[in-house]
Amino acid sequence: MMFRALTLATLVAVLTGAASGQELGVLHIKVTLTDAAQTSIPRVALLISDNPATVTPRRVVTTSDGTAEIRLRPGSYTVESDEPVAFNGKGYQWTQTLDIKAGRDVVLELTAANAEIGAAPAPSSSPASSTAAAENAAERLVAQWKDRAVTIWTPESRGSGFIVDATGLVVTNQHVIGNASAVEVQLTPSVKVAARVLAADRARDVAVLWIDPATAGSVRPAPADCHTVPVGDVCEVIRSAETAMPGAQRPVATHLPVEPLQPFPADALDAEVKRRMGSLSPYPLSSSGFDVAFLTPVVIRGAQQNTQQPGRNVQQGRQIVPTDFGDWSEYFADVPPVLVVRVTPKLTEGFWTTFARGAAYTQGVALPPIKHFKPGFLRMRVLCGDVEVIPIHPFTLTQRLSETDAIREGLYVFDPQALGPHCKSVKLVLYSEKEPDKPDTRVIDPQVTGRIWQDFEAYRASAPASRP
Secondary structure (H helix, E strand, C coil): CCCHHHCCCCCCCCHHHHHHCCCCEEEEEEEEEECCCEEECCCCEEEEEECCCCCCCEEEECCCCCEEEEEECCEEEEEEECCCEEECCEEEECEEEEEECCCCEEEEEECHHHCEEEECCCCCCCHHHHCHHHHHHHHHHHHCCHHHEEEEECCCCEEEEEECCCCCEEEECHHHHCCCCCEEEEEECCEEEEEEEEEEECCCCEEEEECCHHHHCCCCCCCCCCCCCCCHHHHHHHHHHHHHHHHCCCCCCCCCCCCCCCCCCHHHHHHHHHHCCCCCCCEEEECCCEEEEEECHHHHHHHHHCCCCCCCEEECCEEECCCCCHHHHHHHHCCCCCEEEEEEECEECCHHHHHHHHHHHHCCCCCCCCCEECCCEEEEEEEECCEECCCCEEEEEEEECCCCCEEEEEEEEECCCCCCCCCCCEEEEEEECCCCCCCEEEECCHHHHHHHHHHCHHHHHHCCCCCC
16 A cells, blocks of 8 residues: 555566567656646556557556656557546546667656546545645655665565665565565665565554664665654554564674676677677576576677577577566666576476377377476576675566466576676576475586676676676
């Protein structure tokens, strides 16, 4: 309910753009309405569909400052309201058609001038709708705090939150953290720490995290003043967190790895892709239960540029593309200078299924293999020599195969200097959901490690300071 505006814009999948090899365009949306002053409108739900429609419309919601940013493949699109916006006793709706071009930015401003204006929508009897006015008041206040926001990371999601006091309490949405056991808070581009969940209220959609107080001091807090600010639901959960704090284990102050501040120079990256054309497949590794792909920026950029995707495996009538990042597509769209290790459960045929097919064959009936995915991915450890390498992000990715069937993959992000010749050996320790106490250890071929290291040579040459 309260503070839903804290989350970032909905992560928009860019699979269609990546698979086609076309460079994506960026659509910037801003919603503002005017009364005594110009007001940014948060939590406006919009539907984006291609013309003619080929897939279900994407639903995006504006953030606390009334904006949304979506990456789209080139083409014609329609942006329309999912529901009317109530403002000063009137209802506002939009329907706009626009063109997206490869590599170009398009700005769409939704205002009263291009809206369909009617009567304000009737209030719903649902508890969520009945508190809409209070939520909007709180969210407009949040817009004033946007420079105090921090980023919340879990293996399955990214969102935002606010430090609300000097003890290190952080408020965010409960749906951002979900059931995650590992939550990280990034205060600045170079500072990220682990957080403990002190309180989470699913009904109120509010969660309170706790980070190291000394680290929290680097960001100015945005106090939730429960006398002057209509955020009662938030205050109730904060009070629960404060009650739990004395008995909770204190959060650690250790800084966690973050993305490199220096981007991979686009010209150098494109030059390396051109030089490697024809040999841009991911670097593979296989274990008993998983297929592993090592993805460097050169591999990812090459996949974006090529109409023929490399490294494509056809599994159970479905294409599993190593560079299809699902809900994490937006994160990888700009090709961050990181190493990605993707772990996908294998497809196998059970013993009795194989036996039955053999029996049918003896009767003159040839049946195709009937394969199923092995148990899903649970977690992974990476060792450089005898030292464990901590990932920047231990993402997980759920690929839905049907309404009832899905697989769980690992999508681990590492510093570009993590694996290289300085490691005497590189090992992956893989754990499955079915057998979490039986790890499968694989040693990476030194030649593969060398190729991965070489893919970052142009990046190391451009970085102001590289570390071995």
